[in-house]
Amino acid sequence: MIARAFAALLLCLLASRPAASPEPLKSGLDLSSLDRSVRPQDDLYRFANGAWLQRTQIPPDRVSYGTFPELTDRTELYLREIIENLAGRNATERKIRDFYASVMDERRIEEIGLATVQPVLQRIDSIDRTQALATECGRLSSGGGGGPFQASAGVDARDTRRIVIHVSQGGTLLPDRQYYLDTDSVSASVRRAYVAYLTTIYRATGRAEPEADAANVLELEVALARAQTPAAGSRVSLAHAQAFNLRELHERMPGFDWTAWAKPQGLDRAAVIILGQPDFFSAFAKRVEDVPLRTWKAWLAARYITAISPFSVKALHEARFEFFGRVLTGQRAPRARWKQAVSLVSAHMGDAVGRLYAEKHFRPASRDRIERIVGNLLEAYRQAVNEADWMAPPTRGHALAKLDRLETRIGHPSRWRDYSQLDVRPHDLMGNVERVQKFDNAYHARRLARPTETDHWFVTPQTVNATYLPWRNEVILPAAMLQPPLFDPDADDAVNYGALGAVVGHEIGHAFDQQGRRYDGSGAAFDWWTPADHQSFLQRARLLVDQFSGYGTGTNERLNGQVTLAENLGDLAGLAVAVRAYRISLQKKDPPVIDGFTGEQRLFVRWAQLWRTLVRDEYLRQAMLTNHHAPAEHRANGAAVNLDAFHSAFGVQPGDKLFVAPKERVRIW
Ligand SMILES: [Zn+2]
Secondary structure, eight states: OHHHHHHHHHHHHHHTSOOSSOOOOBOOOOGGGOOTTSOTTTOHHHHHHHHHHHHOOOOTTOSEEEHHHHHHHHHHHHHHHHHHTOOOOSHHHHHHHHHHHHHHOHHHHHHHTTTTTHHHHHHHHTOOSHHHHHHHHHHHHHTTSOOSSOEEEEEETTEEEEEEEEEOOOOOOSSSTHHHHOOSHHHHHHHHHHHHHHHHHHHHTTOSOHHHHHHHHHHHHHHHHHHSOOGGGTTGGGGGOEEEOHHHHHHHSTTSOHHHHHGGGTGGGSSOEEESOHHHHHHHHHHHTTSOHHHHHHHHHHHHHHHHGGGSOHHHHHHHIIIIIIIHHOOOSOOOHHHHHHHHHHHHSHHHHHHHHHHHHOOHHHHHHHHHHHHHHHHHHHHHHHHOTTSOHHHHHHHHHHHHHOEEEEESOSSOOOOTTOOOOTTOHHHHHHHHHHHHHHHHHHHHHSTTOOSOOSSOTTOOOOEEETTTTEEEEEGGGSSTTTOOTTBOHHHHIIIIIHHHHHHHHGGGSTTGGGBOTTSOBOOOOOHHHHHHHHHHHHHHHHHHHTSBOSSSSBOOTTTTHHHHHHHHHHHHHHHHHHHHHHTTOOOOOBTTBOHHHHHHHHHHHHTOEEEOHHHHHHHHHHOSSOOHHHHHHHHHTTOHHHHHHHTOOTTSTTOOOGGGSOOOO
16 A cells, blocks of 8 residues: 555646647546446446555545545645654744654653643542533533534624634534444444443543443533534534523523633633524533533543643544544554654644745746646636526526635735744643644734735645635635645646536536525625525525435445435536536637546546545444534436536436436426
8 A cells, every 4th residue: 555655646746747849738647546347337336446545555544435535645745754854944944843742752742641631631520500600611622622513614604794702512522423322233232332441541531430420420421412502503503503692591491500611711701602503502501510520520531631641642543543433433453653643743832834835845836737627617607697497587697706706815825824822842742732822823913813814725735625604705725725636737638627626616506506606796795685596596406405315325324315416516507617618728719638538538537536535434423423524426427417518428318327307307506
């Protein structure tokens, strides 16, 4: 596996050299991944990826593998190389180096042992009344130390010029409430393993009655899980979110000292707090007096230990991996220490590391070509909006106006964050994590004061993900997304439209879907759909729900077409618009046949190759519960079958497995 990863890396480095003489562009397809015994008309995904699926094994430290994990692995190698070779030219570089060194210095971490952990555990154990419990909940939340509900600053959906505090339900450590509530044997054995995990960490930290505490904590969390809103409904249930001030919280949700909880996090200074699921919080508050304090203390201790164990002694670190890695996701081996170090430094000094990454790995020359692709995608959307018969003419006007104002950010920001006030020490990992968290909180608090500041990027350049921010009407394409196979500067454009084009088209699509309809072109809250638009949109969406609900999940269940709807719509929009944009780019010229494929065939094969994925069973189960995306093979085939262009590119006929009759194809754009 490792040898292959390096080979791929080498190929890519070679490929990125400028060509010596003008040669015909390559197709950019991974031909070695095709399975020619499968017809694309029957299964585009297996035709494009069959050989790859056959020969590839999931690396032991991964829970799934495919294009995006591969890109992440490659980016991690780049970052490691950058960080380990830092000369320390300035204070920021020295901080990156010291932060990284503090993760790598495992001997020092063992020497420190539990010396920094025990004082917090003693503080938790000294809780003697429910008010102190609330204070400690707030304290742990403020420092990223495992508090029960995470508060985050976000844009007020009703007034996007305002930043407000959102708090979501929580209090449970398993990935989804179903793990607590399902009665099948797998869920029961996960719960047993969870109790064993709690017992292990309690014992390792010297708790008096580890078994009894572990059992009580599970019972408490089962009750909390019962009060939670199902994750499947959480997107829909955004509508249930409600704003409260502290007085209202005390009045309407008695039992929990909300002020004591808010103070350590500075939430007492916020005018209102938005609770994502008010029913959950009211049920939680009601339980506070009913459950013995001893159980609450054990519950908080488990949360704290689990949060800090990646930065602490081996015994805790390993216990965490055994349960959250091996049992819950099927991961076979922990990630190498250097990978953990890269992730942590990259997460907390993201702009500093990202700047070095972008300098080295983002080719400024690519920017023009990417801008051209994005320009054609916007033009394609313009055409599609004009043709969309489900929108009333005034609605189309709003959509076009919004499209005109859409911003695309490519590669990296031009202004970088300042780390001069951050204190980093080479032999103090836990201290570094605490300090960096405080530093981040202060940074975000300053941003709260200036919500309209626009030079801040919400994503770092080394992030392998594209994002659309509705309240800014902005698509972000970080540098790490702009490498093969998403964007290949040396390939003919067809594959770039099939990959980058479809992905950007997907993101732009979120500007015009059920979420995007609530914001105008400036990002201000404004619903520009009429009830009639909504009805005809729903009619089309329902067809897509039915289509995806007909697919299997790989775990003998049916896919939930409703939960994955927004993302499936995004894929359909993205792919449809990518085809249009590709046609615009051709300016009526016939594209060459390369490697035996026409231009549009290459576009569709690359689209399907983008989704090649292997997933461990344990992780698949978790993903089905918590993920809003359909499994990869259905994303690949499910979007393509709705397009006339797919049928014509491969001559798909009645009788072929992927044939869908023209009047049954779902057409949004
Ligand atoms: Zn999406």
